[in-house]
Amino acid sequence: MLLFAAPVVHQAVVRCSGESHHGAVFAAAASAAATCTVPRHDWCRFRRWKAGFRFGRPVSRLVMSIARAGNDSAHDNGPRAATASGSLNGMLPTTRQVGNQQHVRETFDEQLIRLDPDALGITQKKEELQSVNFMQSRGTLRRLISHVLRLCRKHAVSFVPVYMALLVICLSKVCNLLKPLVFKLALDTLAVGGPRLSLSPTVTRSASGLMAAYGLLRMLGGMLHEARNVFMAKFINRAGRLFARDNFEHVLALEPEFHLARKAGDLVELINDGADSFASLCRLIVLSFFPTVLEFILVCGVLLARFGPYLVTLTVVTFGLFLGFTFFVNNALGITRKIMQGIKREMRGRMTDSVFGIEFVQQFANETLESKRLDACLSEYERNAVKNEYQYSMLNAGQSAVFAMGFTAVLVLITRRIGAGALTVGDLLMVTGLMEQLWVPLNFLGWQYRELKQALISAENVLEILDRPARIRDAPDAKPLQVGGAEIVFDNVCFSYDEVASDGEDGVDADDIEAHEESRGPAGSRLLKNLSFRIPAGSTVAIVGASGSGKSSVIKLLQRMYQADSGSIKIDGQDISNVTLHSLRTSMGVIPQDSTLFNDTIFYNIAYGCPERATPAEIERVAKLARIHDTIAAMPMGYQTHVGNKGIRLSGGERQRVSIARCLLRNPKILICDEATSALDSETEREITEALKRMEHNRTSVLIAHRLSTIRHADRILVMKSGQIVEAGTYAELKQNPSGVFNRMLQEQEVTSKKPLPEEDRISRKV
């Protein structure tokens, strides 16, 4: 109804202005109210559609999910989900023993599905969040601008369209400003003879000319508006791509500790959100805020020139109130949005974990638990989304009221001056046109500010990662490693796993790391204690020891996945901290303890070892050496078989053989086998050990094994216990030491292999 009422009321204003002041004032007030309400109504419809579109999937899940009673549980200070998950694994057998499975299970479920309020930012006091919010937003914007400038410097040519867009925006704003001016002139020309009087042909011609100019300006304005979008589209997409690529590269460079402290899904979400928010920030700043501010300044200039300071003051006060109100309410909205984002990240993280560990979930029949864990996030998200909508409606209503009051006052002032003969009806129309022109972008300002906040929150999260220095990186003067015979020397190496990053805190800087170094416990609490050994060039050295004694950690240090606390590690006399990481890691080939495969084809997984050498013939050759070719050939898709998440479609032994083939393809100077054959039957193990032995020829090899028979051929064996080397020698030497740790391990293995089977096993085997 208001849609139709607006022009009628408007016409009444124009008519009344020539007759009575009071009628004009009333009509002006009605016009202002109608003008504010109509776009608001349309905008609300658009906004709802947009929200439904954007959050379509989560919303549909929300509708479908059963409303969980006691949302407040999200506010409890329960243990972290990760800790709870760990305790579940450890406590399941106990649960069965006590026989009170149902009750205990429910308790576990409660703990596991609970959201971590700290992680989501729910427990923070509102005032704290509010102040942090403002400060952080400013800081984030500053950091973001510095990243944009860095990108500008790096890719100067990509930024040319931005300058073009800015120029086009300026031109289009001038067009916008001229439109009401020309319209006013045309109207004043027509009004020369008073209402309904015939005009001279000259007056009619000049009025028609002005109307044509108005139409031309309208057309030009529209075209320029689109032109800026064309220029910006290229820049925004390019900037988003560069930002996402930079982030991804940085994340790949971060040390394992950083990744261990996070859920993979969470990280992926962060990178995606970061790129999106970066693009929308560019869009908002260049296409929304800049034109709005420019337009406001131009309009104020025109108002000042034509109507004097009163009208400008009134306009500035109105928009000042409008902006103040918008920012105030948006701060509250920002808090809710931040919480929503935390929940969304947790939600994605939980979903990714469940999907990645699907086999595990099904084996433990924990589908309901997983669904409940997700629903805990969904219901909390729902609660906050509803709150957000309420706050947003409040914002819209308040904005409309502020603008309506200001606009009414402006119209009343002008109407009075028309009555006094100081202004014309054309002036009234011009001011109405200018104000409406301003109102349209300002009307969206609340939404834009909200989007800006949202984008800043996302950007803030991603900037925390981007600004976090990689703790293991190339030294400024790092040189490529020159490998000759590949002699490896560990000299007094001490090491303990760090807790700096694993507590989930972001923004670890050099000071944190330094403080942590100082707070490290005494040498006794370290994992590796003054470890010194030498592996001569071209020799094969085995490291053995009890589980947890630090064998794999030695390998990780050698690859510089972690940094030793003290001491030095040298390859051919070059300290590994002074060589480039790329040259160091490409000089080694590792067959890891847990063979991780990518969710791709077998061909891709083997080729990953050395993509440059990955011809089909070469892949087949190494697959044959790793005794996996026949198995692959028997598969319907052969080498093109997809192995599934983490290689789930292959058996443990097959996975291990694929990773052996991958390492064989690399043909490294240093070969590292960490329990390379632990998942194989003895026949295959024997065959592969032979292949590896052949491979060990002419290169330095480090073998880690629990089955001592597989390292019999090693030139030297190092026996580790609690992070120290307690024995060293050849297989024969160590065997001869009756009180040695190695001899005891050997005897234990012999006893285990000869041990008669327990009664029930023997019976079942006979059956």
Ligand SMILES: Nc1ncnc2c1ncn2[C@@H]1O[C@H](COP(=O)(O)OP(=O)(O)OP(=O)(O)O)[C@@H](O)[C@H]1O
């Ligand atoms: N990333 C890590 N963060 C913290 N602690 C770790 C990490 N990796 C290993 N540890 C701990 O360090 C200790 C030594 O681990 P390591 O993997 O070196 O043992 P290992 O000798 O290879 O054992 P296994 O024979 O079972 O493979 C273990 O107590 C383990 O819990």
Ligand SMILES: [Mg+2]
């Ligand atoms: Mg290990």
